[in-house]
Amino acid sequence: xxxxxxxxxxxxxxxxxxxxxxxxxxxxxxxxxxxxxxxxxxxxxxxxxxxxxxxxxxxxxxxxxxxxxxxxxxxxxxxxxxxxxxxxxxxxxxxxxxxxxxxxxxxxxxxxxxxxxxxxxxxxxxxxxxxxxxxxxxxxxxxxxxxxxxxxxxx
Amino acid sequence: xxxxxxxxxxxxxxxxxxxxxxxxxxxxxxxxxxxxxxxxxxxxxxxxxxxxxxxxxxxxxxxxxxxxxxxxxxxxxxxxxxxxxxxxxxxxxxxxxxxxxxxxxxxxxxxxxxxxxxxxxxxxxxxxxxxxxxxxxxxxxxxxxxxxxxxxxxxxxxxxxxxxxxxxxxxxxxxxxxxxxxxxxxxxxxxxxxxxxxxxxxxxxxxxxxxxxxxxxxxxxxxxxxxxxxxxxxxxxxxxxxxxxxxxxxxxxxxxxxxxxxxxxxxxxxxxxxxxxxxxxxxxxxxxxxxxxxxxxxxxxxxxxxxxxxxxxxxxxxxxxxxxxxxxxxxxxxxxxxxxxxxxxxxxxxxxxxxxxxxxxxxxxxxxxxxxxxxxxxxxxxxx
Amino acid sequence: xxxxxxxxxxxxxxxxxxxxxxxxxxxxxxxxxxxxxxxxxxxxxxxxxxxxxxxxxxxxxxxxxxxxxxxxxxxxxxxxxxxxxxxxxxxxxxxxxxxxxxxxxxxxxxxxxxxxxxxxxxxxxxxxxxxxxxxxxxxxxxxxxxxxxxxxxxxxxxxxxxxxxxxxxxxxxxxxxxxxxxxxxxxxxxxxxxxxxxxxxxxxxxxxxxxxxxxxxxxxxxxxxxxxxxxxxxxxxxxxxxxxxxxxxxxxxxxxxxxxxxxxxxxxxxxxxxxxxxxxxxxxxxxxxxxxxxxxxxx
Numbered sequence: 073x074x075x076x077x078x079x080x081x082x083x084x085x086x087x088x089x090x091x092x093x094x095x096x097x098x099x100x101x102x103x104x105x106x107x108x109x110x111x112x113x114x115x116x117x118x119x120x121x122x123x124x125x126x127x128x129x130x131x132x133x134x135x136x137x138x139x140x141x142x143x144x145x146x147x148x149x150x151x152x153x154x155x156x157x158x159x160x161x162x163x164x165x166x167x168x169x170x171x172x173x174x175x176x177x178x179x180x181x182x183x184x185x186x187x188x189x190x191x192x193x194x195x196x197x198x199x200x201x202x203x204x205x206x207x208x209x210x211x212x213x214x215x216x217x218x219x220x221x222x223x224x225x226x227x
Numbered sequence: 228x229x230x231x232x233x234x235x236x237x238x239x240x241x242x243x244x245x246x247x248x249x250x251x252x253x254x255x256x257x258x259x260x261x262x263x264x265x266x267x268x269x270x271x272x273x274x275x276x277x278x279x280x281x282x283x284x285x286x287x288x289x290x291x292x293x294x295x296x297x298x299x300x301x302x303x304x305x306x307x308x309x310x311x312x313x314x315x316x317x318x319x320x321x322x323x324x325x326x327x328x329x330x331x332x333x334x335x336x337x338x339x340x341x342x343x344x345x346x347x348x349x350x351x352x353x354x355x356x357x358x359x360x361x362x363x364x365x366x367x368x369x370x371x372x373x374x375x376x377x378x379x380x381x382x383x384x385x386x387x388x389x390x391x392x393x394x395x396x397x398x399x400x401x402x403x404x405x406x407x408x409x410x411x412x413x414x415x416x417x418x419x420x421x422x423x424x425x426x427x428x429x430x431x432x433x434x435x436x437x438x439x440x441x442x443x444x445x446x447x448x449x450x451x452x453x454x455x456x457x458x459x460x461x462x463x464x465x466x467x468x469x470x471x472x473x474x475x476x477x478x479x480x481x482x483x484x485x486x487x488x489x490x491x492x493x494x495x496x497x498x499x500x501x502x503x504x505x506x507x508x509x510x511x512x513x514x515x516x517x518x519x520x521x522x523x524x525x526x527x528x529x530x531x532x533x534x535x536x537x538x539x540x541x542x543x544x545x546x547x548x549x550x551x552x553x554x555x556x557x558x559x560x561x562x563x564x565x566x567x568x569x570x571x572x573x574x575x576x577x578x579x580x581x582x583x584x585x586x587x588x589x590x591x592x593x594x595x596x597x598x599x600x601x602x603x604x605x606x607x608x609x610x611x
Numbered sequence: 612x613x614x615x616x617x618x619x620x621x622x623x624x625x626x627x628x629x630x631x632x633x634x635x636x637x638x639x640x641x642x643x644x645x646x647x648x649x650x651x652x653x654x655x656x657x658x659x660x661x662x663x664x665x666x667x668x669x670x671x672x673x674x675x676x677x678x679x680x681x682x683x684x685x686x687x688x689x690x691x692x693x694x695x696x697x698x699x700x701x702x703x704x705x706x707x708x709x710x711x712x713x714x715x716x717x718x719x720x721x722x723x724x725x726x727x728x729x730x731x732x733x734x735x736x737x738x739x740x741x742x743x744x745x746x747x748x749x750x751x752x753x754x755x756x757x758x759x760x761x762x763x764x765x766x767x768x769x770x771x772x773x774x775x776x777x778x779x780x781x782x783x784x785x786x787x788x789x790x791x792x793x794x795x796x797x798x799x800x801x802x803x804x805x806x807x808x809x810x811x812x813x814x815x816x817x818x819x820x821x822x823x824x825x826x827x828x829x830x831x832x833x834x835x836x837x838x839x840x841x842x843x844x845x846x847x848x849x850x851x852x853x854x855x856x857x858x859x860x861x862x863x864x865x866x867x868x869x870x871x872x873x874x875x876x877x878x879x880x881x882x883x884x885x886x887x888x889x890x891x892x893x894x895x896x897x898x899x900x901x902x903x904x905x906x907x908x909x910x
Binding site for chain 3: 321322324326330331332333334336363364368369371372479482483508509510511512514515516520523525527530532537538539540541545546547548551555558559562563566567605606607608
């Protein structure tokens with residue numbers, strides 16, 4: 073996991089965490105490569121992993137019958153993928169599918185949850201890094217809901 | 228009413244008398260005949276219309292006729308149509324409607340008489356297929372009145388196959404090669420030192436009466452042994468195999484198997500398989516009216532789950548991709564049919580293999596999925 | 612006739628028994644009955660409610676809540692539409708129809724005095740009797756309220772048989788809410804009605820958010836609750852999860868599905884969802900029966 077240590081240090085998401093914590097997190101992770109079209113997460117599955125994307129892009133999708141799999145968001149290098157592991161009922165909400173060959177750090181979320189229970193400071197530090205992502209994406213989604221690119225005068 | 232009797236024998240002239248007697252009873256004879264390079268079940272007048280001395284060579288995506296070196300009348304397997312063409316016709320007017328001057332509408336049920344068919348030369352796989360469709364159209368729930376009337380009238384003369392084709396797998400599906408029940412008469416064609424004759428077994432009272440009327444002789448041991456031998460040899464010649472052990476559960480748990488993507492790269496979604504399959508029953512209705520809007524008609528027409536229209540609701544089709552449509556056809560045929568109707572939907576006739584333009588083979592697909600079974604995971608829970 | 616053992620993989624060669632002689636032939640289920648449009652109300656830009664009564668002769672039969680008719684516009688075509696009201700013996704049939712295609716446009720264009728063809732009733736009903744003695748939550752979105760309206764009326768009529776009864780209704784925007792006056796009336800009749808919209812023009816004082824956001828604060832006791840859910844399938848998928856998270860058992864969450872239908876009698880094969888025929892095994896299904904099917908794409 074020495075490589076993971078170094079990569080983690082590079083991942084903007086975990087900047088500023090103590091090396092002891094980084095080692096803890098690294099202990100729960102490994103490298104993974106996904107072919108284009110492969111799923112990283114499936115709706116309804118237990119949320120037992122999350123990812124930091126190193127290379128490539130991932131589409132977060134909701135399958136709507138007749139319309140197909142609709143992409144609601146895409147994530148790219150340096151970004152976190154998967155936050156359902158932090159909150160009960162610990163179940164994945166959306167499908168996540170690689171749009172191209174994607175390299176990611178894959179983390180055993182169940183393992184990390186256990187470590188957070190033992191070390192509240194670790195838990196707080198992880199929350200401090202995941203929550204801004206959630207807030208930012210939610211706010212962006214709200215603005216998208218306004219459909220501002222539509223013609224003036226339409227509801 | 229099904230009965231068991233001693234086997235009897237008729238010769239070539241006896242067969243002529245049999246068909247004539249059926250005609251005399253008012254049946255319209257439907258039997259195999261050569262047309263357009265294939266052997267089709269069509270209206271025939273006598274045994275002279277049967278494909279004497281012809282056989283068919285079948286393989287994936289291949290069908291051609293070849294001359295035999297004997298005068299067998301039933302020396303072939305099955306062609307591109309089946310008895311469903313006559314029990315469940317491709318087009319049928321269901322009702323006619325009328326709209327009057329004041330806007331009042333009325334509907335008139337179909338009243339034509341259904342034809343009385345005598346089916347000549349029903350193979351055991353096709354006999355099983357008729358039984359499968361019986362469960363769809365007559366089973367619990369609603370009964371299709373037209374199907375039931377045609378079915379009730381039909382006189383069935385089964386023929387036990389003399390040889391198996393390269394795409395046949397009735398043994399795997401336990402539907403042959405010998406007809407066991409569901410017929411009025413079953414014939415086994417014998418051409419050997421005893422002459423060209425037919426072992427004839429009556430399955431019903433009216434079948435037995437007919438044999439008595441045309442003067443059938445009792446069969447001797449040599450005849451019944453020869454007929455059993457024909458079927459044994461035929462059973463050993465099957466060109467395909469399908470392992471049906473746990474097949475419903477196998478397909479249910481492999482609904483996301485990558486094989487569906489692979490086969491859909493070949494599948495043209497042309498629907499040939501559904502046309503030639505003797506058990507496929509999907510149909511649509513078409514509502515039409517004349518230009519004045521005063522007369523309307525609803526017709527029932529064969530349809531195929533391979534069409535986009537089949538699963539279309541407002542907004543689009545549920546089964547958009549070819550792989551979802553191939554998966555629908557194959558898993559319905561081999562798996563969900565069992566939950567719906569209590570039997571498999573497949574009788575092992577091999578037509579879908581023969582008539583697929585790209586030679587997709589249902590037995591090969593089933594074997595491929597079995598060999599790379601994904602095991603438990605995302606699929607349909609078979610244990611409901 | 613001996614039947615093969617249940618679930619055998621191989622077909623039987625036996626033929627099937629016939630109806631006993633002397634059985635009265637039933638009316639052909641593919642033949643429509645003529646019904647008269649007696650009144651009509653526009654609900655939304657593209658949605659109308661029609662009241663239908665038998666033109667002459669017998670009515671088609673009594674409907675349970677959740678069942679549907681096949682409505683026929685002369686010469687245009689036929690579509691499955693859930694019953695939204697009436698349907699008991701002697702009552703007219705009330706159908707709310709959205710004009711999305713040729714047949715529905717023709718149906719929506721029919722004025723009082725004109726006639727339509729009706730076949731029915733078809734399908735399964737919302738199991739109201741089984742819900743008695745516990746709490747009930749109805750979750751629906753958009754035009755999904757139409758197939759539930761009759762069930763809600765029955766809940767109101769038999770209010771004392773149930774614990775808490777909640778209606779959670781989401782629409783795209785305030786202008787697309789169905790039956791606004793009934794929503795008020797139901798609120799006055801002891802139903803807890805909560806509504807929300809996905810987006811709203813300025814001035815809207817009601818809730819904005821996905822209908823699932825109404826679930827956590829609705830007052831029902833999950834394990835003692837029966838849920839009736841109707842709406843777009845993707846909405847039903849997420850609502851079902853949220854209800855399960857509140858402890859409602861999958862066997863007591865009922866969904867109404869929609870598929871292409873031509874015959875509605877289980878013969879044409881169009882409405883299949885794997886082993887289920889939506890026209891006769893549904894359209895109302897308990898979640899535990901179909902949950903794995905909903906999770907498989909394009910089934």
